[in-house]
Amino acid sequence: MLLIHCPYCEEERSELEFRHGGDAHIARPTNIADISDEEFEEFFFLRDNPKGLIFERWRHVHGCGRFFNAARDTVSDKFYASYKAGEPKPDLPGISPATEKTVETYEATEGTAK
């Protein structure tokens, strides 16, 4: 069972108590009426799907009920850190999100599909 550290309960709790809440640190536009449809689509719908490090919102829904942020590895499911909502991204030395070069695409490993 995956254990997730809740920064409000100050301890590790079972994954059964948590719900995923999407990407963290998304900057909402302050001038929502002025932006173009493309800009709206960009912030509202389009999300990265990185391999490796990702910063996400989680909610301890069956515990203290609070939203918090966590840094997780999308491959290994390892939680590197969790921190209270509103706090800046923590420094994670040696851990960086995958780049286009480090992601193994089908084309790179198997050649082009015919």
Next chain:
Amino acid sequence: MAEQSLRKAPLGGFHGGSAAAHVTAAGPATRLSLRAGADAVPALSKALGLDLPTKPKTSASLNGRHALWLGPDEWLVIDESGADLTALAAKAAVLHSAVDISHRNTAVLVAGTKAAEAIASGSPHDLSPKVFPVGACARTVLGKIEVVIFRTGEQEYRVECWRSFAPYAFALLAEGAEDAGL
């Protein structure tokens, strides 16, 4: 002649458990779901007559009244003597939200040498004395439902659940108690 309506307790007539872990339905109590900011805590504590805990997973008890920390701004207040908690909270002239949930919740009492094992059969929460001493409380899951576990004694636990889920909670705990007693 008008028929008198009778209130039926949600777990009336339920019995179960084993010699190692007794499972019984708790008596009626009044309950309050209390939400308030940190600045309102002293006034609400005074109005309710006990210090609202501000540390995670802790509780305060006095004369059958318990205040359980559920979240940074959320408490579950239980009064086993049936006091009107909403009226008490209303006396505190500070911004807060107090909802009477006396009949939304009911409780199952689990007691005995293997009470923790009985609860652990359905809950992932760590009940070892080091992290969950007497007086500790936590909202967590039991099987498929959400419960609040409150350790009232070395071998005594109070499991608060929603009343419509009470037969499920009771059956699961009774089953766990039987397994723990083997």
